[in-house]
Amino acid sequence: MDMAVNAEVIRQHLIDPEICIRCNTCEATCPVAAITHDSRNYVVDAAKCNFCMACVPPCPTGSIDNWRTLPRQRAYGVDEQLGWDELPPELTPEQLAEAGVSAAGAAVEAAEQPAPVAEAAVSSAQYNATLPPWSAAHAYANLYGPKAAEKSVTATVTGNVRVTEVGTDYDTHHIVLDFGAMPFPVLEGQSIGIVPPGSDADGRPHHARQYSVASPRNGERPLYNNLSLTIKRVLEDHQGRPVRGVASNYMCDLKVGDKVQVIGPFGTTFLMPNHPKSHIVMICTGTGSAPMRAMTEWRRRLRHSGKFEGGRLMLFFGARTKEELPYFGPLQNLPKDFIDINFAFSRTAGQPKRYVQHAMAERAADLAPLLADPNAFFYVCGLKAMEEGVVATLRDIARGAGLDWDAVGAAMKREGRLHLETY
Numbered sequence: 001m002d003m004a005v006n007a008e009v010i011r012q013h014l015i016d017p018e019i020c021i022r023c024n025t026c027e028a029t030c031p032v033a034a035i036t037h038d039s040r041n042y043v044v045d046a047a048k049c050n051f052c053m054a055c056v057p058p059c060p061t062g063s064i065d066n067w068r069t070l071p072r073q074r075a076y077g078v079d080e081q082l083g084w085d086e087l088p089p090e091l092t093p094e095q096l097a098e099a100g101v102s103a104a105g106a107a108v109e110a111a112e113q114p115a116p117v118a119e120a121a122v123s124s125a126q127y128n129a130t131l132p133p134w135s136a137a138h139a140y141a142n143l144y145g146p147k148a149a150e151k152s153v154t155a156t157v158t159g160n161v162r163v164t165e166v167g168t169d170y171d172t173h174h175i176v177l178d179f180g181a182m183p184f185p186v187l188e189g190q191s192i193g194i195v196p197p198g199s200d201a202d203g204r205p206h207h208a209r210q211y212s213v214a215s216p217r218n219g220e221r222p223l224y225n226n227l228s229l230t231i232k233r234v235l236e237d238h239q240g241r242p243v244r245g246v247a248s249n250y251m252c253d254l255k256v257g258d259k260v261q262v263i264g265p266f267g268t269t270f271l272m273p274n275h276p277k278s279h280i281v282m283i284c285t286g287t288g289s290a291p292m293r294a295m296t297e298w299r300r301r302l303r304h305s306g307k308f309e310g311g312r313l314m315l316f317f318g319a320r321t322k323e324e325l326p327y328f329g330p331l332q333n334l335p336k337d338f339i340d341i342n343f344a345f346s347r348t349a350g351q352p353k354r355y356v357q358h359a360m361a362e363r364a365a366d367l368a369p370l371l372a373d374p375n376a377f378f379y380v381c382g383l384k385a386m387e388e389g390v391v392a393t394l395r396d397i398a399r400g401a402g403l404d405w406d407a408v409g410a411a412m413k414r415e416g417r418l419h420l421e422t423y
Helices: 002-006 024-028 078-083 093-098 103-111 245-250 284-307 328-332 356-362 363-370 382-402 405-414
Strands: 009-014 034-038 040-042 066-071 155-160 172-176 192-197 209-212 228-234 259-266 280-287 313-321 339-344 376-382 418-423
Touching: 002 363, 009 040, 024 034, 040 078, 066 093, 066 405, 155 418, 172 245, 192 245, 209 228, 209 245, 228 245, 280 284, 280 356, 280 363, 280 382, 284 313, 284 376, 313 356, 313 363, 328 376, 339 356, 356 382, 356 405, 363 382, 376 382, 382 405, 382 418, 405 418
Parallel strands: 280 313, 280 376, 313 339, 376 418
Antiparallel strands: 009 066, 034 040, 155 172, 155 259, 172 228, 192 209, 192 259
């Protein structure tokens, strides 16, 4: 009887709109395209979700890990979820019973939730580590936010500097936020949420926007309770029409002394190793350089203090032109024996298009030993379009060196050595 009843019950996968920071990680990770979004909410289509759980570990906030037991005919539709400001409450046993669902039937549904389904072999997401490096420092997460004791924390802008040359369709800023006496611990690789003031077209408060931290754990200015962000805003669309987005334009226009509402921090996996002899390979485009800057600066400070013991640091950094590449000048000044920098520009006049994958392939002889080295960690951050090509290049480098890529890729995921954070 209960099994028959169970056929009419669903344990529906839902995303909490109060906690979600709209980072697109879940939609980009889902192998069956069950997750979609509009300008406000990310939602799960119950008709497509196969409970593979691929989207759960990468979520920086835990908003993806929510479930509701209810009669299948009452499953929440996509359009209904898109209109939510908060999750509906779990149905009580009495409400389930009124709908013809016994307690035993609901328990069976929870127990028989399908096992995770393997992703397609061609998907780069199957190699994305869901654990941090074994030596990473402990990350604090979700200290401030809609469902934390403190809803947000106020930070003061202490710096706002443009870090790309002047262009007409975009600009990129380095913004420093100071938290005063309020504790806000962050590690390299974590992110924060900025809550823009005002409301959307429907009169509802804006949701937070996520930005990666660009400074090391002891602050943009050492021993101060501050951090920095790398924020790009688009000024014109492809047709040359003016564009004024919400959060990035708000941030780039801030003046020193302005106040900002912040939630977070977020992220517990995209963290750098603390083992001093570990090697770090950083692959990024545009503002995906933010966590790479944080990792590089922390290593630089360790080196300056005499605590750096020689782990290799490699950077593959792509942009359309060198004028669009953030921090181009400071990168040029880093010692060559400290960091091995490889640039790739796809729109240099008179030159063929060159992407980070091309630069990586040229350094195959150096990357292949690192792929097999348990002390080497790889980080990829930037536009989603780069992810597949980067992982495919790592695969080709491994195979070219006589390595079993399936074994190497699986080990890198298992050991927290390959981290993908694209958008």
